[in-house]
Amino acid sequence: MSVLIFADQVEGVVKKSALEAIQYGSKVAQLLHTTASAIVLGAADDAALATLGNYGVTKVLHVAAPSLNEVDAAAYTHVIAEAAAQESADVLVFPFNFDGRAIAPRVAARLKAGLVTGAISLPDLAGGFVVKKNVFSGKAFASVNITSATKVVAVMPNTFALEPSGLTAEVVNFNTSIPPAKVKVLQREVISGEVPLSEATLVVSGGRGLKGPENWGLVEDLAKALGATTACSRPVADAGWRPHHEHVGQTGLAIRPNLYIAIGISGAIQHLAGVNGSKVIVVINKDPEAPFFKAADYGIVGDAFEVVPKITEAVKALQ
Amino acid sequence: MKILVCISKTPDTTAKIAFTDNNTKFSEAGVQFIVNPYDEWYALVRALELKEATGATVHLVTVGGADTEPIIRKALALGGDEAFRINANSQDSYYIAAQIAALAAQQGYDLIFTGKETIDFNGSGIGGMVAELLQLPFVSIAAKFELNGNTATIRREIEGGEEVNQVTLPVVVSCQKGMAEARIPNMRGIMAARTKPLTVSEPVAADTLTSIVSFELPPAKAGVKLIPADNPAELVRLLHEEAKVI
Ligand SMILES: Cc1cc2nc3c(=O)[nH]c(=O)nc-3n(C[C@H](O)[C@H](O)[C@H](O)COP(=O)(O)OP(=O)(O)OC[C@H]3O[C@@H](n4cnc5c(N)ncnc54)[C@H](O)[C@@H]3O)c2cc1C
Numbered sequence A: 001m002s003v004l005i006f007a008d009q010v011e012g013v014v015k016k017s018a019l020e021a022i023q024y025g026s027k028v029a030q031l032l033h034t035t036a037s038a039i040v041l042g043a044a045d046d047a048a049l050a051t052l053g054n055y056g057v058t059k060v061l062h063v064a065a066p067s068l069n070e071v072d073a074a075a076y077t078h079v080i081a082e083a084a085a086q087e088s089a090d091v092l093v094f095p096f097n098f099d100g101r102a103i104a105p106r107v108a109a110r111l112k113a114g115l116v117t118g119a120i121s122l123p124d125l126a127g128g129f130v131v132k133k134n135v136f137s138g139k140a141f142a143s144v145n146i147t148s149a150t151k152v153v154a155v156m157p158n159t160f161a162l163e164p165s166g167l168t169a170e171v172v173n174f175n176t177s178i179p180p181a182k183v184k185v186l187q188r189e190v191i192s193g194e195v196p197l198s199e200a201t202l203v204v205s206g207g208r209g210l211k212g213p214e215n216w217g218l219v220e221d222l223a224k225a226l227g228a229t230t231a232c233s234r235p236v237a238d239a240g241w242r243p244h245h246e247h248v249g250q251t252g253l254a255i256r257p258n259l260y261i262a263i264g265i266s267g268a269i270q271h272l273a274g275v276n277g278s279k280v281i282v283v284i285n286k287d288p289e290a291p292f293f294k295a296a297d298y299g300i301v302g303d304a305f306e307v308v309p310k311i312t313e314a315v316k317a318l319q
Numbered sequence B: 001m002k003i004l005v006c007i008s009k010t011p012d013t014t015a016k017i018a019f020t021d022n023n024t025k026f027s028e029a030g031v032q033f034i035v036n037p038y039d040e041w042y043a044l045v046r047a048l049e050l051k052e053a054t055g056a057t058v059h060l061v062t063v064g065g066a067d068t069e070p071i072i073r074k075a076l077a078l079g080g081d082e083a084f085r086i087n088a089n090s091q092d093s094y095y096i097a098a099q100i101a102a103l104a105a106q107q108g109y110d111l112i113f114t115g116k117e118t119i120d121f122n123g124s125g126i127g128g129m130v131a132e133l134l135q136l137p138f139v140s141i142a143a144k145f146e147l148n149g150n151t152a153t154i155r156r157e158i159e160g161g162e163e164v165n166q167v168t169l170p171v172v173v174s175c176q177k178g179m180a181e182a183r184i185p186n187m188r189g190i191m192a193a194r195t196k197p198l199t200v201s202e203p204v205a206a207d208t209l210t211s212i213v214s215f216e217l218p219p220a221k222a223g224v225k226l227i228p229a230d231n232p233a234e235l236v237r238l239l240h241e242e243a244k245v246i
Helices: A016-031 A046-055 A073-086 A098-111 A217-226 A234-238 A269-275 A291-295 A304-318 B037-054 B066-078 B093-107 B126-134 B187-193 B232-242
Strands: A002-006 A036-041 A059-063 A089-095 A114-119 A130-135 A140-146 A151-155 A170-173 A184-190 A202-206 A229-232 A259-263 A280-285 A298-301 B002-006 B009-011 B033-035 B057-063 B082-086 B111-115 B138-148 B151-158 B161-168 B171-175 B198-201 B210-216
Touching: A002 A016, A002 A073, A002 A098, A016 A036, A016 A046, A016 A089, A016 A151, A036 A046, A036 A073, A046 A059, A046 A170, A059 A073, A073 A089, A073 A098, A073 B126, A073 B138, A089 A098, A098 A114, A098 A151, A098 B093, A098 B126, A098 B138, A098 B151, A114 A140, A114 B093, A114 B210, A140 A151, A184 B151, A202 A217, A217 A229, A217 A259, A217 A304, A229 A234, A269 A291, A280 A291, A280 A304, A280 B232, A291 A298, A298 B232, A304 B232, B002 B037, B002 B093, B002 B126, B009 B066, B033 B037, B033 B066, B037 B057, B037 B066, B037 B111, B037 B138, B037 B171, B057 B066, B057 B093, B066 B082, B066 B187, B066 B198, B082 B093, B093 B126, B111 B126, B126 B138, B126 B171, B138 B161, B151 B171
Parallel strands: A002 A036, A002 A089, A036 A059, A059 A170, A089 A151, A114 A151, A202 A229, A202 A259, A259 A280, A280 A298, B002 B057, B002 B111, B057 B082, B082 B198, B111 B171, B138 B171
Antiparallel strands: A114 A130, A130 A140, A140 B210, A184 B161, B009 B033, B138 B151, B151 B161
């Protein structure tokens, strides 16, 4: 019996959502009085991987094969299942990020393990293995009991704050057969220098109230001052004012930052569905009746074109 | 070419979320049901575009009770050729995936599309599980799908960017925004849908590995604190000193 956590990485750097999964898995192991290991696939510096001990694992299995530098869900599933067998893992934890969404269900099916995705609580072991998850696009939670012997949990990003302990983990090379990838990666474009929206703790978002893409400097200046990532409402992405990956809401990305600042967004129910997990919501809207104010913690009723530059100045003054 | 599109019935995006039976059941009172938007707007419409371009056949599958039939008819009205309803009510993704995989194994598809997730359970599990059960490659959260003969070029979302994948059919793909533009069924489609084949079959034996114990609603917000528009610096102070988020 043990817990195995899949931690994905980009160019040797383990993703923040994966660190959160490691910490979650380590806490599950504590609850079950067992040990937790992490598994990292693809090229990465072993000294850097040892620091994953910070989040509670004592061992990191590293499969450095270059063919694993690209994510192929089938090949990854095979390797993770082999590691789970070696470690006698009966709980497998994934980050519920883009890779986790591709791989966790495959691993669950392979191991015939019950799957809960988007977990926002540690398991309650009193009545089985009951994990709380987001449902109805953040409008409710469900407590789900995993009844199979092997269990797979994918942890909602930005839900558990990281608490590094300063400990290090032992890094072990894990050798196993690797099936050839059937999915070839032809190209990858990652916007560098910005925290990806799915991992961002501070988000500044703009809606149709900003009138046109030429006014986005307003949003960008505030985001820059805060070190925040930018987002937008659906009509803004649909109109091509902003790239599609910035679209948040029911049919876009669901995010849970510490701070979500909505500028010129009315707060339609489908928009709220993607952002209502945010810890603090600030709404800036010239219409006092905008529904978003009902979901907000702080609000300013006013013209964004006048208010936002002043907020940006005040943020700069703070630093 | 044969394409399978997995269809799920979900509450409308504006539905009031409430629970009954001691918070163990979703309250369907007054709720309108729709085809899960990811299934309809992106998976189904892209499949229909491929049908128009290549003469492919588009099958639909849903795992659900007779109450899902209006949803299936709507998807047929948009242009699906034939539908399968596997007569089972389940909330366990492994059980559902096993049903879809069994149908797919019997029918043999070149392409299986699912939505990125359903907007009610937000599981994101079915596509990957079906792929594993059928031992097919899986590309998740696709925003663009182009087909050239037997080779699919797929743009998929990754953290803070995109990746272009190439894979030989058959493949399972979960679909999101960008794949296609939503369509509205026309009268001719609605009429035709009435007579298109909808085969109901009983489920194959499969295990249920999870069960929902209860639902709950998030705690209500305390209410908004309004800051005068002429004093935005006060907002920054509150975020720093009170909320401690900056
Ligand atoms: C099935 C379905 C799924 C959907 N999914 C999503 C989704 O994922 N994400 C999403 O965002 N939407 C989604 N929508 C659309 C949603 O219903 C709304 O139409 C959309 O969110 C509105 O975007 P908006 O707030 O930017 O624009 P609007 O509703 O037009 O609001 C603009 C706001 O800006 C304010 N404003 C105008 N000028 C100023 C100014 N100078 N200063 C300050 N404020 C100003 C106005 O008062 C208004 O409140 C979905 C809809 C459906 C039917």
